[in-house]
Amino acid sequence: MVEEAGPGSHLTAAQIWERARSLQPRIGFATVHRSLIRLHELGGVxxxxxxxxxxxxxxxxxxxxxHFRCTRCGAIRDLDFALPPATLQRLSAEHGVTIDREIVTFSGTCAACR
Ligand SMILES: [Zn+2]
Ligand SMILES: [Zn+2]
Known part of the structure; x- marks a missing residue:
């Protein structure tokens, strides 16, 4: 369901459930949520x-x-940005931590709201 939405889509579990129900009207939220967790564990989502x-x-x-989140309309879009690996290595070494994941979110006003 998430894969069908395509790259660049950002949906909450409730929005994914809505879509799933249009295909399978009797599907429960718990089922959708469980399969999302499973897909997440498998790395597909x-x-x-x-x-x-x-x-x-x-x-x-x-x-x-x-990610970029518009504070006016709440739209979320992908930004082509990642910290250089050398910066991550330096941060790990300086602070004695192991960094597994980098989550960067910017906020501001999107092009449509500006
Ligand atoms: Zn906006
Ligand atoms: Zn994204």
Whole structure:
């Protein structure tokens, strides 16, 4: 369901459930939520917590990118941004931590709202 939505789509579990119901009207939210968790564990789907967004957002697994959230309309889009590996290595070494994941979210005003 998330894969069908295509790259660049960012949907909450509730929005994915809505779509699933249009294909399978009797499908329950718990079923959809369970399969999302399963897909997430298998690596097919990324789960992102966007600041300012009440629910986690799911998207098809893609290359490293950052997110932009419009504070006016709430639109979320992908930004082609990732920290250089050397910066991550330096941060790990300086702070004695292991960085597994980088989650970067920018906020501001989108082109449509500006
Ligand atoms: Zn906007
Ligand atoms: Zn994304």
């Amino acid at each position: 990324l789960k992102i917590d966007v600041p300012g967004e009440a629910s986690a957002i799911y998207e098809p697994a893609a290359g490293p990118h950052a």
